[in-house]
Amino acid sequence: MDSQRDRGDGHADAAQAYDYLIVGCGLYGASFARLATDAGFRCLIIDKRPHIGGNCHTENRHGINVHSYGAHIFHTSNKVVWDFVHRFADFNNYVNSPKAFSGDRLYSLPFNMNTFYELWQVHTPDQARERIESQRFRGEPANLEEQALSLVGTDIYTTLIRDYTQKQWGRHPRELPAFIIKRLPLRFTFNNNYFNDRYQGIPIGGYTQLFSRMLEGIEVRLNTDYLEQRNYFDSLAGKTVYTGCIDEFFGHDDGRLEYRSLRFEHALFDYPNHQGNAVINYCDNSVPHTRTIEHKHFENSQSDYTVVTHEYPQDCDSDRIPYYPVNSEQNQNTYARYRDRAAQLPSHIFGGRLSEYKYMDMHVVIESAMNRFRSEQKQADSPVLVS
Numbered sequence: 001m002d003s004q005r006d007r008g009d010g011h012a013d014a015a016q017a018y019d020y021l022i023v024g025c026g027l028y029g030a031s032f033a034r035l036a037t038d039a040g041f042r043c044l045i046i047d048k049r050p051h052i053g054g055n056c057h058t059e060n061r062h063g064i065n066v067h068s069y070g071a072h073i074f075h076t077s078n079k080v081v082w083d084f085v086h087r088f089a090d091f092n093n094y095v096n097s098p099k100a101f102s103g104d105r106l107y108s109l110p111f112n113m114n115t116f117y118e119l120w121q122v123h124t125p126d127q128a129r130e131r132i133e134s135q136r137f138r139g140e141p142a143n144l145e146e147q148a149l150s151l152v153g154t155d156i157y158t159t160l161i162r163d164y165t166q167k168q169w170g171r172h173p174r175e176l177p178a179f180i181i182k183r184l185p186l187r188f189t190f191n192n193n194y195f196n197d198r199y200q201g202i203p204i205g206g207y208t209q210l211f212s213r214m215l216e217g218i219e220v221r222l223n224t225d226y227l228e229q230r231n232y233f234d235s236l237a238g239k240t241v242y243t244g245c246i247d248e249f250f251g252h253d254d255g256r257l258e259y260r261s262l263r264f265e266h267a268l269f270d271y272p273n274h275q276g277n278a279v280i281n282y283c284d285n286s287v288p289h290t291r292t293i294e295h296k297h298f299e300n301s302q303s304d305y306t307v308v309t310h311e312y313p314q315d316c317d318s319d320r321i322p323y324y325p326v327n328s329e330q331n332q333n334t335y336a337r338y339r340d341r342a343a344q345l346p347s348h349i350f351g352g353r354l355s356e357y358k359y360m361d362m363h364v365v366i367e368s369a370m371n372r373f374r375s376e377q378k379q380a381d382s383p384v385l386v387s
């Protein structure tokens, strides 16, 4: 047996005591660890934060599960992913239907017949299409502004998109890629469901409880930064799964990748209902925040209190948490250099939103972990070629 090393903190680490060291206890790391553990591999997860769940983490306050890092609504059309998360939680039938403030008026999201009626008092799909058609951008959209103008025309762009996007990303929509806005449904029906996916809901009891169940039987060490002792941690396992920022892994020596950060201001009120909806967007420049979240409406929690979070986008410096990759051409080129270097490290796997430098929803992160674990298994199963 390998020699044991007592670290003086109750853990006796053996060299390569684990098959996988997993850096990051967010959704990618936890999903990978669950799949690997189920397949008989030994996993250790470390995270520099004091809690599990990464950005999906929730905290119970006065009987309300507060989404600590912004609203998280689970949605997917992938039955395998839906069945996977159901192993760890029951989901309710929550359907995300945010409202949007602009000027002094409230509109429905995503862009649908309700929005068109509120904006133009039109009530048939033909009338709405005619309105949009008369003000559409024609041509191949080269950026977010042109994409939005091409999809919904000037009125919706200036009322609900331009300022929100500027606040969210800290740059003009002309300087952003078109794909960001393509996430939002555009419908000519009276349907306020923000997502088109077949399955949607919130895990009853919160995401932290879901993660606790997902991590059953897996060793997790919190408040532990991989980059402070990377040689030691790498020595513990055959392979390292890294879910932090890829540029940080390489000491930023090929350049810094830009991320957008957020500041969350959580307020507790001693009355039961503040805004009547889980999510309200603020789409003009009269206020600096982009969204307010009233968490109790996600699970219809019964409480005499309510918790409301204001979400303020901000630049990301080294003291702040990186949330969104900023997909400029320059950042993509920098990322491509890191990705190529990462591919040269056979004992490291890079996955998740920060490591793949990609705007990924939760179901996509789980799919990515599943695919990666599957390809790992294929590699292990394939016969060694002897010349």
Ligand code: FAD
Binding pocket: 023, 024, 025, 026, 027, 028, 029, 046, 047, 048, 049, 053, 054, 055, 056, 069, 070, 071, 072, 073, 074, 075, 224, 225, 226, 227, 243, 244, 245, 262, 323, 324, 351, 352, 353, 354, 360, 361, 362, 363, 365
């Ligand atoms: P993370 O959750 O960021 O986990 C990475 C973990 O790695 C972190 O816990 C971090 O502390 C740890 N780590 C990093 N570096 C180190 C290190 N050196 N040492 C140790 N640990 C380290 N998706 C949806 O599907 N629906 C939604 O409604 C939705 N809403 C969102 C709202 C906001 C405001 C944001 C920011 C994201 C939202 N998402 C949503 C996306 C969702 O948060 C992500 O898909 C998911 O959390 C990504 O998981 P991850 O494991 O890749 O990353």
Ligand code: UDP
Binding pocket: 100, 109, 160, 161, 162, 164, 165, 168, 180, 181, 183, 184, 281, 283
């Ligand atoms: N968006 C907007 N107005 C809104 C909501 C979204 O202009 O009221 C744009 C904005 O550019 C945003 C993008 O659509 O970055 C994607 O929105 P989504 O709600 O999917 O963003 P996320 O929840 O990931 O922050």
